[in-house]
Amino acid sequence: MLQSGERVPVTEREYSTDELVLAKINNNYPNVLIEKPEGVELKAGELYPIYFEEKKAEHVLLVGNDSLYQEDGETYVYVKAGDDTREKRKVTAGAADDHNTQITDGLAEGEAVYYETTERMPSDYTEYTVERSDFQVENHGLKYGRADKNARVYLAAKEGEIVKIAVEKDAEVKKGDLLYIINTGEGKAAITEAANAIETENTTYQKQQTDYDAQLIELQNATDSVSDYDRQMITLQKEVAEADHSYTLQQLQAAYDTLSRGNDGTGKLSVYADEDGQVSKITVWEGDTVEAGDEILKMKGEASDLLLVQMVSSKSVTVYTDDIAEAGEPVSITSGDTTYTGTCVGFAAGSNNLDEGCLYIDENGAHYTFQTTSGYDTPAFYVRMNDEIVDDMGNGESVDFPYISMEDVIVLPAG
Known part of the structure; x- marks a missing residue:
């Protein structure tokens, strides 16, 4: 890897079987894990390029x-044969990358071959002295405010029309109280379909496991190495199928629960409070049409000493909504001549970047949860400011943090 412009050797850490199974369940090819190099300090939010060999060929001829030219499935080059002559010669290509190709037959070391290029020296240019510097592209959080502890945001599970808002702003509610009713148009037919999907998944899984068990019985008395390998593969496939079934069943059950909870059979869903609390915000009104994931209302939580930053998009400012500040990364708010600074202490994903996961910190340490949404339908992160949070802190400004950050690298003008 490159760290402060220097090449540092690193080692890949192999994934365990459990990790690979988890990756397969989530249809993700796992990221490459790199062990932290000894004696190298890495900073949160910094970008460190990693280079690795996909293919390796030593002491070979390259062009x-x-x-290279292709004709009728064959590869050939033009070789310089004299002052003004060239020879068209068939060659055999080997390993290749984006720039060069190995030649295994048809050329000898030292021969000159022609190449085609569209590059040319610019007619007008400005000299630029190459030097090392820090390189940073900033990202901006435009929506921020003091975070609530244990705040509860109620989002629409389905698209539909708000039939009734049963509470008012600042109202105290008890667990189980009706909050709102939404007409999704999904009645008994949808509930039956969801139940059938669960039954089909269970039946398919049982048949699949029976087939694997039958294959294992056939191989149990064999002693050759091929059969041993087959047994291991079938056992692993059985474990993957079991984990995959558990995940799929969980998703199907959640869909069924969402449809059936409070459903009167005509498609009207009644949503009830999960816990006691006070309504701090109502976002929609009766008769409004909402999309799945839209905020309906919010229950007040206890004020915290953290700043909550939500990554909302903007037409006037470039905001990379796929990027959340990393835990430990510095952030700043500049308002006039005053700059407030702080540190990201945790983050939560939105629907457009669930692979970021969710990191939360409590008295027992830091915890990571895969594919957990922020509850705001946008990526969000939490900042502990170095200064006391005041209501007008940087009012109307943005929370700034690095989108790309690299130290001591060669930087060139794009042109």
Whole structure:
């Protein structure tokens, strides 16, 4: 890897079987894990390029890809044969990358080949002295405020029309009280379909496991190495199928619960309070049409000493909504001549970047949860400011943090 412009050797850490099974369940090819190099300090939010060999060929003949031509499935080059002559010669290509190709037959070391290029020296240019510097592209959080502890945001589970808002702003509610009714148009037919999907998944899984068990019985008395390998593969496939079934069943059950909870059979869903609390915000009104994931109302929580930053998009400012500040990364708010600074202490994903996961910190340490949404339908992160939070802190400004940050690298103008 490159760290402060220097090459540092690193080692890949292999994934365990459990980790690979988890990756398969979530249809993700796992990221490459790199062990932290000994004696190297890495900073949160910094970008460190990692280089690795996909193929390796040592002491071989190479030509640039611009010298290769294809015709009737064969590869050839033009070799300089004299002052003004060239020879068209068939060659055999080997390993290749984006720039060069290995030649295993048809050329000898030292021969000159022609290449085709569209590059040319610019007619007008400005000299630029190459030097090392820090390189940073900033990201901006435009929506921020003091975070609530244990605040509860109620989002629409389905698209539909708000039929009734049963509470008022600042009202005290008890667990189980009716909050609102939404007409989703999904009645008994949808509930039956969801139940059938669960039954089909269970039946398919049982048949699949029976087939794996039958294959294992056939191989149990074999002693050759091929059969041993087959047994291991079938056992692993059985474990993957079991984990996959558990995950799929959980998703189907959640869908069924969402449809059936409070459903009167005509498609009208009644939503009730999960816990005691006070309504701090109502976002919609009766008759409004909402999309799945839209905020309906919010229950007040206890004020915290953290700043909550939500990554909402903007037409006037470039905001990378796929990026959340990393835990430990510095952030700042500049308002006039005053700059407030702080540190990101945790983050939560939105629907457009669930692979970021959710990190939360309590008295027992830091905890990571995969695919947990922020509850705001946007990526969000939490900042502990170095100064006391005041209501007008940087009012109307943005929370700034690095989108790309690299130290001591060679930086060139894009042109």
